[in-house]
Amino acid sequence: MLTEEPTQLPSLNPKSKEKYDKELDKLRTYKKAASLIINEYLSSHDMENLIINVVNLHTPEYNPIFIKRLVTVAMDRKNKIREMASFLLSALSMEIFTTEDVMTGFAMLLDSIDDTALDILDASDKLAMFLARAVRDDVLAPVHLELLNEKYKESSTASKTIAHARNLAFSPHAGERLERCWGGSSDFLKDIKEKIVKLLEEYQCTGDLGEACRGIRDIGMPFFNHEVVKKGLIMAMEKKSDRILDLLQECYDQGVISVTQLTEGFGRVRDVMDDLVLDIPKAAEIFNSYVEHAKKHDWIICESTSTV
The missing domain is CATH 1.25.40.180 (Serine Threonine Protein Phosphatase 5, Tetratricopeptide repeat)
Structure with a gap:
């Protein structure tokens, strides 16, 4: 699983450190580019241009980081932006992102949910909604919620978030409710x-x-x-x-x-x-x-x- 940028460097020999620094620079550059692409999409609604820009980054190994950044940005914005993010996730999963990319991206979001909640008080509820919407949109299958849940303790915030997502995804009339989960369409x-x-x-x-x-x-x-x-x-x-x-x-x-x-x-x-x-x-x-x-x-x- 991909991880975010570490806070401290491990002890490395000169060659390893040089390689590590290059990868760190590459990751920082990617994050800046991803943020610009996401913000441009949220302003212009131009999905086709976003997909082209993501492909042109030539860094498919960082696709999960893009997903984490997209959902994190949307969680702290209005419903219209959240709807655009959910819709974009569906498009990306059809065009360029694999199921593994999406799984890893959501795992990264779940891993950091306690930290995210320090800035976004209802982060767990919002992430559960994004997960349930992903199931409703066929971005993820129901079994993927179970696979994600296997790595977390039952009492953890991540596990509770997944349980909430499961309830949302499989409640009566879930399809229509989740289509309107962000208060209406963009x-x-x-x-x-x-x-x-x-x-x-x-x-x-x-x-x-x-x-x-x-x-x-x-x-x-x-x-x-x-x-x-x-x-x-x-x-x-x-x-x-x-x-x-x-x-x-x-x-x-x-x-x-x-x-x-x-x-x-x-x-x-x-x-x-x-x-x-x-x-x-x-x-x-x-x-x-x-x-x-x-x-x-x-x-x-x-x-x-x-x-x-």
Whole structure:
């Protein structure tokens, strides 16, 4: 596991010390660059530029440090920034960060949670929320929470933080609650959602599968395609049109929307069914037919998405 910069140098021979100093300088330079990249993203919302800048650092071994810095900065800022950080973590995990990077980054955050709490009083609660959101966004799997927990004593703040994250991630209707865990979407995320709605409305009018698939691909956020599925299914119920099933089949066939994202999208619709039936009396019946259709065509993981 990567560690932060030590406070004291161990006794080293001249050659080892020279190598150590070079690595220390490299780490300091990286931290400064990472901070600049993060702050620029939080100001500009330009995710594509951030990803390019991170790749251009050519230091994948420091990816966990980037994650630690991103989450630490966000914990001490407003909800809008926390939402942007969670969303960015999803993008980075799809584009350039490995699961090991994310695990190590969160382990570093957990290792230092007691120190962080000296400056951010509710740091443990906020970190638990980031962990739960990471599970909800498929950045981490549930088993990763257990693996993280194995290295901490049961009475430690880190272990309590993980337990809180587990409760948040697996509570009833966790998907919708965690989507709004930072008090609502950032302006950036709202823009993406508006693009998705416009794309789906155009598809409902034209039925142009090719154009709709290209539009979804061009949005360039495969980790957020569960929103396409959710919005599409709800729109289909409202308009009493099953045309969305053809689009989902095309997206599945072309690899535009993954089984994981399809399953997540169906799950999110199921989670808000109590609200949907108030406006669409037959919503549950329609949704159940969609689930059976999805299972028949292998779009979704059957164990993860059930009828209502």
